[in-house]
Amino acid sequence: MRRIPVRTACLAATLLLTTLAGAPGPASARDLPDTYVVSRAPGVLPEGIAVTPDGTLYVSSDGRGTLYRGRIGDPELKPFPARGLENRPSSLGVHTDRRGRVFSVGGASLTVHDRHGRLLAARTARGGPLGAPRLNDLVVTEDAVYVTDWANPVIHRAEIRGSSLGPLEPWLDIRAAFPQFPAQYWLLNGIVADASGSTLLVASNGTEAVWRVDTADKEVGRLDLGDQSFGPDGMVLRGRTLYAVLNYGAPHGVYIARLDEELRTGTVTHRLTDGPFDLPTTLARHGCRLYVVNSQLDEPPGRPPYTVSAVDDPTCHDTP
Template identity: 75%
Template sequence: MYPEVAMMPGTNRLLCLGASVLLVGLAAQPAPAVAHDLPRTYVVSRSPGVLPEGIAIDRDGTMYVSSDGTGALYRGTVRDPRLRPFRADGVEDRTSTLGVHTDARGRVFSVGGAELTVHDRRGRLLTTRTAKSGPLGASDLNDLVITEDAVYVTDWANPVVHRAEIHGGELGPLEPWLDVRSAFPQFPAQFWLLNGIVADRSGRTLLVASNGTEAVWRVDVATRQVGQLDLNGASFGADGMLLRGRTLYAVLNYGAPSGVYIATLDEELRTGAVTHRITGAPFDLPTTLARHNCRLYVVNSQNDAPPGEPPYTVSAIDDPTCDRP
């Protein structure tokens, strides 16, 4: 069964933060047909309690998926419907792994608890960096983005973005870099719940999702100035996100029908409008997504009813914004 793909109409007035009114008046549109020779469903694991969370897909189609339930990493390819355990040194001691991404060298970056780890393709541990406690206590790292000169990491337990500089390919210490509370000081610190994070191609602008404020926040890296991304009235508490040029892909899984929401942003990534909403089957509490060759790969976490029910899967859908016929 294919998901419902809907396109958004014209803009609405901006709603206040925390509003529950979401994305209405949708007209159904079919998605373009692409890559139908590839699987539509990928089985991450059939072992109980895995609860997949993060996903990364390398340029060659290698897929990595993290486990919130066990801390394990899994690896496969977009050409094969079955993933297998990725034997990554040190990960066996981690009880939960959330964000996972790869860099241009094919290194695998992942976060869990207070740790950021980097592995090579063979699973050898290259680097471990530990985040300091924040204003509310121990860090609980959620997601990361890799730019040319740094890795930025969100903290679910603290309203803090951490940063580790990259020098000659080597990773420096992971340190608190930005306390986001100044952008909305009246909001309770414990409810920011920072989640997905993305960067533009230059690495000069970050977009940070906050489940608690139901908003995406724009960060100027040079000045550390924080402002809300204006999406024309959409309450937008994203989980995982992906930025491709001026197209923002986000997974929403509470306060709105679960699924993939796509927005077109202005050149400065300050404003935009949601253009597509993709909901319904085959999603099962999706958490985040990756993109490869006009397809979106969406993680089905089952985190709403842990330990869930095997098999744990990733669903592949066509990208409705793709230019390919």
């Protein structure tokens, strides 16, 4: 290997350090908006959010059923031309997969679109023990889509085989985990999965708890967070770090818990309740920032503009 003279090497190192010190880091928080406008039209009431690895945002509308799309570097989102949503008045959960497909739920329907808005699949959930479904949130694993039902204590599942999606079927009636609790008040909300898809965490507003589900045997147990009452809306799971939005029974905001290796117990380590939130419903994580939806659902139809707030992730440099 050819040696570089010491003086030349030192000069090169000095120039490099000077250049790096003067150059802004890629997509640093100071370069990005703190607030994103989903829409300025009345009655939108944003609810769900997904951010892809390349920085594309998708936000759903509880008020209109529309999906909106934008970029993390642009403060304004635009309607996403998702075909087949004309008859769905409400869209709640929205997520993407590694192929860039956009999965969303609302009412009784689960839809899948490509990044251009072309409808790839549409599935309808059957009624549950309490009547018609109201699909709330979803998580996409390697082999399935799991969907929570706000109106029934039921988790639905659709199998994924390559590019095809199977029927959306009732998969787990969660009442057996807490049989003395009234069925109509389970109010299933956010749902996340570990990287292997073997464990689900399911939020229940009614029981004010998160429930751990083993996908192999459907064993259900309550996530133990000590004495903390913890009934989230939307959630994100990053390794052993659980991010959850609380808007009922606790000060509104983002709560972060550190979980054990089996995702059975944990401790709440951060409470972000002083942010610019307006009835937050869920969140997404990208880089070192958390993107939190301001739904205004407590005072429908709310007041435009409808927004997403970005806040720093205090656990950014922790081990996942």
